[in-house]
Amino acid sequence: MAWELNGRTALITGAASGIGAALARALAARGMRLGLVDVDGDALARVAATLPGAVTEVADVRDRAALDTAVEDIVERLGRLDVAVANAGIATGGPARMVGPDAFEDTIDVNLLGVWRTARSAIPYVLEQRGYLLLVASAAAVVPAPGLAAYSASKAGVEGFGRALRAELLPHGVAVGVGYYLFLDTPMVREGERMAGFNRMKKGLPNPISRTWPLEPAIDATSRGIERRARRIAYPPFVHGLMALRGLLDNGVSDRITSRLVPGMEAAFTEEAQRVGPDAAARPPRR
Structure with a gap:
């Protein structure tokens, strides 16, 4: 049975760009009131400026106390919370045996534990409204690729967490969804393509998996979901x-x-790592 979104409230993490920003615009167009969270305060303010009535909080999903405070403040300002979208994520690329350990562990911290922290903070409020949680995973949870071990592991963890949480919250009237997307035309994918190892791997995947897909239809599918x-x-x-x-x-x-794909990807990563170091080579380059 479809919900009427008009007048309901939604929390979105990672709302300053990409999927988060586009989804915020789509849900606002359906009449939802929004609470937006991101670590990049300037970019978040630019997104919110186009969405009358949206409230914002700057917080890092790696910081549980800051995230708890941000969610609490948003609910206080919105009055309730019907939907929470745990979307914040980062991408890293390169052979697991060669990437810097900090890059690998940061990916798990943001993409998996950040989703857990978001859900944990939001559940008490969503529970009151018998609402909906959407945990953003990836098609990499289904088809992991070489060079994306940290990303694939984190997103597979989100999927497993979401499926377990769905069963746990079903008796309480809360629905839980998991989002699966291939490469979408977002800043994260475009920046990833500037990473030698990631770019080499992506180009080597078979079509249509290697294609970069338009963002708008994915956001339409998400809004309908x-x-x-x-x-x-x-x-x-x-x-x-x-x-x-x-x-x-x-x-x-x-x-x-x-x-x-591995020999070419390893060679490209090695060359980049020799130039900038294994942690930097695994992350999108700074603009």
Whole structure:
């Protein structure tokens, strides 16, 4: 049964750019009142300036106390919380045995533990409204790729957490969805393509997986999914098929196909790491 979103409230982390900013605009167009959280206060203010009535809080999802305070303040200002979207995330790329440990562990901290912290902070308020949580994972949770070990592990963890949380909250009237997206036209993907190892790996994946997909249809699918309180939201749509086939994809054949990308990806990463260091080589370059 579809929700009427008009007049409801939503919290979005990672709201200063990419999926978070675009989703904020789409939900505002449906009449939702928004609480936006991001670590980049200047970018967050620019997004909020285009959304009358949106309230903002600057917080890092790695900081549990700051995030708790941000969510509490947003609920106080909005009066209630119907929807929470745990979207904040970062990308790193490179062979797991070669990337700097800080880059790998930061990815897990932001992408997985940040989602957990967001959900933990929001659940008491969403519970009061018998609302909806959307945890943003990735198609990498379904089809992990070489060079994206940290990212794939973090997003697989989000999926597992979301599926368990869904069952836990179902008796309380709260629905939990997990979002799965391929490469979308966002700053994170565009910046990732400037990383030698990531770019080499992405270009080597088969079409249509290697394609960068437009953001707007993904946001439309996400907005409709929130209206339906959907268990799964995926874009492009064939990602649903990948989920159905994941048991067949987890075999020696798929490993051999993707492993062909490794020598070139390792060479590109090694060259970059020698220039800037293994941690910097695994992260998007600074503008």
